[in-house]
Amino acid sequence: MRILISNDDGYFAPGLAALAASLSKLADVVVVAPERDRSGASNSLTLDRPLSVKKAANGFYYVNGTPTDCVHVAVTGFLEQRPDLVVSGINHGPNMGEDTLYSGTVAAATEGFLLGIPAIAVSLAGKNNHFDTAAQVASDLVQRFIATPFASPMLLNVNVPDLPLDALGGYAVTRLGRRHMAEPVIRAQNPRGDTVYWVGPVGPEQDAGDGTDFSAIRHKQVSITPLMIDLTARDQLGVIKTWLNP
Template sequence: MRKRPLILVTNDDGITAPGIRTLISVMNEIGDVVVVAPDSPQSGMGHAVTIDDTLYCKKITIDKGPQEEYQSSGTPADCVKLAVSEILGRRPDLCVSGINHGSNSSINVIYSGTMSAAVEAGVEGIPAIGFSLLDYSWNADFEPLKEYIEKITRNVLENGLPDGVVLNVNFPKSTTFEGIKVCRQARANWVEEFDKRTNPQGKVYYWLTGEFTNMDKGEDTDEWALAHNYISLVPVQFDLTAHYFIQKLNNWNL
């Protein structure tokens, strides 16, 4: 009998978030599941790791299904590190992160705790996928995503991923989809503004606000796909070297 794959599940919205509970239910159909996720929301943490504070990790039971579940006081990247080094006992066959409440397309991949957990798994040599839904509501409908998540996951387990590559999958807010579109990351950014306020004690504080601006008009991008009701699938590499510029730098008078 074929051995079921060991799947590590994590996220950045916290272990009780509906998104991760949905992801766990899908992974239970595919393999043996171990969950290591933050005990509270960690959105926007990027690839932060805990180096100057204590880390806690406690075994818990939320619902039936996973072989084991652990909640951690750490970041999403911490959760993957703890899972690999202290909890699992062997390297998992796959790591899935999400389902994030909100999109992680385009430049958002840089800030995303969801994708940073997937990237951390990739750094460890583990095939990894980050899943996100363009709906920030806690009560978002994740049911229509399930069959596509299973299809993508089974493809990764069957075909593997290149070293240094993880997948970033984003779903538009919809109950039906045009299909899955393999894309590149759109060139876009946030134009930030800070709402300056004063508290009752007279101390100034700020709330970060801003507007997402897509400068990319290409029809092969994740933003185009989401706008046209496609599921975007972007292969993400975490080697940040601008290889094309190396030779030009070598020609500088250094």
């Protein structure tokens, strides 16, 4: 069993170290992660310059690019053997609802999925640093995958309550919730007197009822959401055909 691990917080992130330590007990693990924090990078690929892969003192490899770059380079050229599973994380903070569209953590897993490899994105839904809890959850899910592999590649978005392991309320298979629109940008001035803008915090939850990832975390459950990549609005195909041919 070969597992490729990546993240978006950078190769020095404590969540990455916890994940690698946990999964290395189960399989042959290689870590290929960004050289710096690339949170919010989404599924961006670097096309305007070459990428380099270097090895850190802890044995992790790091790339001067995005999370997507890391997985793409690793799978399509850097690694001698194709991984059986891609695991991304452990992200320091949740990736729920629309967060998944911006998340570099989810993007790294998505790239593995797009390359035909089962993938899991793992995020810690809080700032209390219970990375050991999320690492144990990731280990459990990987053990389940080893025992019962998916019939075809799947992409799972996993959010773990930031609590001690014995405080978790089990697993919940969920759908993505929705937030309200984000808060306004924050206007400021830099030392040169120029006006700059900081992206504001995420908006409050709008769709967070039973069955959503938000609800699961609120009930101290691990949220597991299977994701798909097909963005086609199938229920609007007929509408557009009629619009073009009235």
